[in-house]
Amino acid sequence: xxxxxxxxxxxxxxxAISLIAIYFxxxxxxxxxxxxxxxxxxxxxxxxxxxxxxFSMYQRAWRWGRMTAPIKRVRFEHLLSSTAIGFxxxxxxxxxxxxxxxxxxxxxxxxxxxxxxxxxxxxxxRIVFDLAALLAIFGxxxxxxxxxIEESVKNNSLVILAVALAGCIFALVIAKWPGPIAAFAGxxxxxxxxxxxxxxxxxxxxxxxxxxxxxRLSDGLSVMLQTxxxxxxxxxxxxxxxxxFDLALPLEASFATLAIVSIAIxxxxxxxFIGVYHAAVIFTLGQYDxxxxxxxxxxxxxxxAQYVAVTLFGLYHLWRxxxxxxxxxxxxxx
Numbered sequence: 127x128x129x130x131x132x133x134x135x136x137x138x139x140x141x142a143i144s145l146i147a148i149y150f151x152x153x154x155x156x157x158x159x160x161x162x163x164x165x166x167x168x169x170x171x172x173x174x175x176x177x178x179x180x181f182s183m184y185q186r187a188w189r190w191g192r193m194t195a196p197i198k199r200v201r202f203e204h205l206l207s208s209t210a211i212g213f214x215x216x217x218x219x220x221x222x223x224x225x226x227x228x229x230x231x232x233x234x235x236x237x238x239x240x241x242x243x244x245x246x247x248x249x250x251x252r253i254v255f256d257l258a259a260l261l262a263i264f265g266x267x268x269x270x271x272x273x274x275i276e277e278s279v280k281n282n283s284l285v286i287l288a289v290a291l292a293g294c295i296f297a298l299v300i301a302k303w304p305g306p307i308a309a310f311a312g313x314x315x316x317x318x319x320x321x322x323x324x325x326x327x328x329x330x331x332x333x334x335x336x337x338x339x340x341x342r343l344s345d346g347l348s349v350m351l352q353t354x355x356x357x358x359x360x361x362x363x364x365x366x367x368x369x370x371f372d373l374a375l376p377l378e379a380s381f382a383t384l385a386i387v388s389i390a391i392x393x394x395x396x397x398x399f400i401g402v403y404h405a406a407v408i409f410t411l412g413q414y415d416x417x418x419x420x421x422x423x424x425x426x427x428x429x430x431a432q433y434v435a436v437t438l439f440g441l442y443h444l445w446r447x448x449x450x451x452x453x454x455x456x457x458x459x460x
Contacts (some may be wrong), residue, residue: 147401159419175366207443213438246336261290306335
């Protein structure tokens with residue numbers, strides 16, 4: 127295995143996990159029932175599902191614009207095309223490279239926004255705001271769910287909500303006092319080897335770079351509200367896929383699916399999260415007593431709708447921006 131690089135091993139691991147997930151999904155399935163569920167589905171309900179998915183791209187671009195505001199007011203069309211290209215790249219490239227592609231695409235269209243600054247904002251967006259929103263959604267679902275679960279688990283929903291709030295407070299503190307916090311971390315980590323301590327301090331400084339917008343209350347609140355809107359709309363989009371299969375599920379199931387899928391796709395997998403995405407949908411619907419064959423059909427359609435819509439939307443913006451994947455994935459531009 128010495129000839130394989132770390133990146134190659136990660137790609138192989140991702141495909142292996144996807145194949146394992148597909149194996150367990152397919153095991154014991156009546157494919158005739160899956161085909162029947164797909165044939166009886168009312169696909170007209172995918173129209174509002176796809177509209178919401180694409181609208182979320184506009185929401186993400188608008189949110190990114192508020193985050194870049196302290197550096198520069200970036201044209202919305204550049205933010206939108208970079209967002210679309212990045213999410214498309216996540217569907218066709220391994221290792222979630224779409225996050226890097228998104229940063230590179232923006233810096234190619236607007237050189238005043240460096241790749242390092244874009245990556246810092248994307249890191250902040252994903253680790254602070256999106257994660258906090260997902261934790262909040264998961265906590266609320268646990269608290270109100272109609273599924274029979276232990277009371278102790280429901281009580282943990284308050285802990286999850288507290289963690290989400292703590293993450294936002296932590297971000298605010300770093301945004302307000304980046305220098306003192308980096309210096310404090312450097313002193314506390316003096317026992318580590320020099321390079322390790324420098325790396326941690328560097329991460330804090332880049333994290334702070336992505337949080338500059340929070341120094342203005344209006345920008346910070348706008349990003350928080352837009353984050354909430356993004357995830358609420360994405361949660362609602364799943365419900366339209368339930369209607370495709372005439373599933374009489376409570377609205378909470380849509381948000382439970384969103385939270386569990388979002389957690390599952392953090393695992394290494396093939397491009398487009400094939401296998402792990404489907405397994406998460408099937409697992410969630412199983413908790414609501416949906417039979418496995420219908421759950422498999424629902425997972426296939428839910429994944430295909432977002433995959434095709436996001437990929438085509440991204441390819442369109444890649445063409446319109448006169449960029450290529452090799453362009454946006456080129457070396458760093460600090």
